[in-house]
Structures are given as C-alpha cells and as structure tokens.
Amino acid sequence: MKILVTGGAGFIGSAVVRAAIRAGHSVVNLDALTYAADLRNVADVSDDPGYAFVHADIRDRPALDTAFATHAPDAVMHLAAESHVDRSIDGPGDFIETNVTGTFHLLEAARAYWMRIGRPDGFRFHHISTDEVFGSLGPEGRFHEDTPYDPRSPYSASKAASDHLVRAWHETYGLPVVLSNCSNNYGPFHFPEKLIPVVILNALAGKPLPIYGDGSNVRDWLFVEDHARALLAVLALGKAGRSYAIGGEAERSNLDLVRTICSILDRLSPRPSGSHADAITFVSDRPGHDARYAIDPSRIRTELGWRPSVTLEEGLERTVAWYLSHEAWWRPLLERRGVGERLGKHA
Numbered sequence: 001m002k003i004l005v006t007g008g009a010g011f012i013g014s015a016v017v018r019a020a021i022r023a024g025h026s027v028v029n030l031d032a033l034t035y036a037a038d039l040r041n042v043a044d045v046s047d048d049p050g051y052a053f054v055h056a057d058i059r060d061r062p063a064l065d066t067a068f069a070t071h072a073p074d075a076v077m078h079l080a081a082e083s084h085v086d087r088s089i090d091g092p093g094d095f096i097e098t099n100v101t102g103t104f105h106l107l108e109a110a111r112a113y114w115m116r117i118g119r120p121d122g123f124r125f126h127h128i129s130t131d132e133v134f135g136s137l138g139p140e141g142r143f144h145e146d147t148p149y150d151p152r153s154p155y156s157a158s159k160a161a162s163d164h165l166v167r168a169w170h171e172t173y174g175l176p177v178v179l180s181n182c183s184n185n186y187g188p189f190h191f192p193e194k195l196i197p198v199v200i201l202n203a204l205a206g207k208p209l210p211i212y213g214d215g216s217n218v219r220d221w222l223f224v225e226d227h228a229r230a231l232l233a234v235l236a237l238g239k240a241g242r243s244y245a246i247g248g249e250a251e252r253s254n255l256d257l258v259r260t261i262c263s264i265l266d267r268l269s270p271r272p273s274g275s276h277a278d279a280i281t282f283v284s285d286r287p288g289h290d291a292r293y294a295i296d297p298s299r300i301r302t303e304l305g306w307r308p309s310v311t312l313e314e315g316l317e318r319t320v321a322w323y324l325s326h327e328a329w330w331r332p333l334l335e336r337r338g339v340g341e342r343l344g345k346h347a
C-alpha cells in the first residue's frame with residue numbers, strides 16, 4: 001500500500017513511517033518541518049526506494065493537490081499537528097490554523113483526489129487524534145469511543161474540531177475515514193519539551209526535575225512503537241466511519257512516573273551521591289490541567305487483535321537507554337525556540 005503520512009518528521013509520525021516502511025508499504029512523508037520536526041527521525045528508512053519526502057504545509061491546498069496527483073496514495077494517515085498543550089496556551093492561533101484549517105484543506109484535497117480516482121471503497125483517510133478531546137476524568141471510569149467530547153485546552157479543542165470535520169466528511173461526502181484517539185505516547189525521538197524527555201535530560205544535566213502542581217495528575221502511557229503498530233492495524237482492518245480508542249492500560253500519576261524514571265536513571269546513570277529523585281521540584285500548575293486520562297481499549301483489542309508489546313517499565317527502560325546513547329540527536333534540539341523554558345503559565 002502507498003500511504004501519504006502527514007507529520008512524518010515528528011515524534012509519532014516518524015514511528016509510523018519507520019514501521020510502515022519495515023512492513024513493506026511505500027510512504028510519502030509530507031511535513032512542513034516546524035520546530036517539532038527532525039528528518040533525522042526517519043534517517044533509518046529514508047534511503048528505502050519506497051520512501052519519498054514532500055516539504056509542504058497542510059494549509060497549502062495547491063501543494064496538497066500536487067502531492068496527491070504526483071504520488072497517487074492508497075491511504076492518508078494524518079498526524080501533522082501542533083501538539084504541545086503548553087504552547088497552545090501561549091499561542092492558540094497556530095493550533096487553530098494547522099489542526100483545524102489544515103485538516104480542512106487536507107480533507108478537501110483527499111476528497112477531490114478520491115472522487116477523481118472513482119471513489120474507491122478501499123481508500124482510507126485515517127485521522128490520528130488524542131484522548132484529550134474527551135476532557136478530564138475523576139478517579140473512576142475510562143474513555144471509550146462513545147465518550148462525549150469535552151475538550152478543555154486550546155490544543156484539545158482544536159483536535160476535537162478536527163475530529164468533527166473528519167466525521168462530517170464521511171457522513172456528508174462518503175469519504176472513507178477512520179479515526180483513532182490515543183493516550184500519552186513516550187519513547188525514542190520524543191521532542192525534548194514533553195515531560196518524559198524533559199525529566200531524563202534535566203536529570204542528566206543535574207537540573208531540577210519540574211512537576212506541575214502536586215504531581216497527582218494521572219496519564220495512561222503507551223510506547224510509541226506500539227501506537228504505530230496500532231495505527232497500521234486501524235488503517236488495514238478498521239471499518240470506514242469507525243473510531244478506535246488506543247491506550248496502554250498503564251495509568252500513573254506524574255509523580256509516580258517521574259520516580260520510576262529516576263530509579264531507572266539511578267541504575268543506568270547514577271548521580272555521584274543520592275538519587276535523581278532528590279531533584280524533583282514542584283512548580284506552579286498548568287492552567288486547566290486535566291486531572292486524569294485513561295483509555296478503555298476493548299474495541300481495538302477485540303476487533304483488531306492489537307495489544308501493547310511492552311509494559312510501561314520495559315518501555316521506560318528502553319527510552320532512558322535510548323536517550324543515554326543518542327546525545328547527538330537531542331543536544332542540538334535543546335537550542336530550538338522555547339525548549340527548556342516554562343511555557344503555558346498564562347497571566
């Protein structure tokens with residue numbers, strides 16, 4: 001299958017590109033190369049004859065039309081997005097433009113192309129979204145495919161809007177879409193502004209390990225390579241018009257998560273004295289910080305036979321080891337705009 005992947009130079013998109021090429025698919029990686037992108041993320045597969053790169057912005061409709069006409073994909077996997085909640089608090093405009101308007105242009109370009117090639121049922125527009133569209137859970141319950149939408153940050157509101165557009169293009173125009181809403185990802189090539197790489201790299205630099213609020217916020221973590229496998233399963237086996245909730249069933253409070261990372265670092269890269277956990281520092285909370293996310297992945301398990309391949313502890317161990325052996329990857333990224341700064345505090 002030839003797959004047009006948007007955002008394939010980012011964290012999850014690059015894992016999808018690598019997994020798709022290794023599974024024997026052809027990939028057209030379309031990416032605007034924002035601050036969050038790095039083509040080194042796909043260096044392992046970029047010499048493959050089945051790989052092509054298109055430097056384009058999803059808000060640029062003529063560029064999208066050219067990409068569809070030139071490459072004639074069998075499917076689209078749409079991951080291009082502004083993805084950092086804290087940046088969405090400081091500058092929501094980029095999130096509306098890329099996540100909402102960009103998704104609209106991509107849908108329209110895909111629809112025009114799909115109609116031109118005779119509206120094949122087997123075509124797929126796979127929209128990759130987040131569990132954050134469902135809002136914030138209390139101590140009980142889990143998100144599933146029918147949970148009502150209740151986004152609470154500019155980021156999650158922009159992703160919710162894009163989910164609604166994708167469903168509307170299915171209902172109104174018949175475009176064969178599938179959607180997936182996933183919990184927090186972690187793993188190699190995670191941009192060093194998100195919690196897990198921040199903790200690892202601050203610990204290695206002997207800096208404080210910042211935790212928002214009291215650290216009680218709960219997230220359900222999934223290893224990025226398991227997410228990439230799930231996405232390829234949804235693309236291949238998912239029913240048109242259906243959505244799939246994806247999660248690792250690995251709920252942890254932020255404080256527990258950071259303590260686990262510290263104990264791995266204490267073994268793999270110990271401090272001269274004491275534990276890395278001694279550097280944990282509580283900082284002012286994110287405005288509107290969702291208390292808990294958790295996913296019930298029953299549908300993707302039973303209908304598509306997918307399940308995570310690693311536990312959170314195994315995945316974290318692999319991730320910490322990866323950062324320890326890939327300083328040449330992450331060191332230059334620390335110089336990028338906003339990295340290492342406290343963002344999203346609001347006034």
Ligand SMILES: NC(=O)c1ccc[n+]([C@@H]2O[C@H](COP(=O)([O-])OP(=O)(O)OC[C@H]3O[C@@H](n4cnc5c(N)ncnc54)[C@H](O)[C@@H]3O)[C@@H](O)[C@H]2O)c1
Pocket residue numbers: 006007008009010011012013030031032033034035036037038056057058059078079080081082083084098102128129130131159181182183184185186191
């Ligand atoms: N990171 C998570 O934990 C998580 C969880 C669930 C869902 N998601 C979703 O998965 C997708 C990928 O997330 P990620 O963490 O890999 O993001 P990322 O920020 O690492 O990568 C986003 C990529 O999109 C590209 N991009 C941004 N704006 C673009 C534009 N206008 N045109 C073309 N390309 C553009 C960037 O250059 C970058 O390569 C997003 O849609 C996100 O909402 C992320």
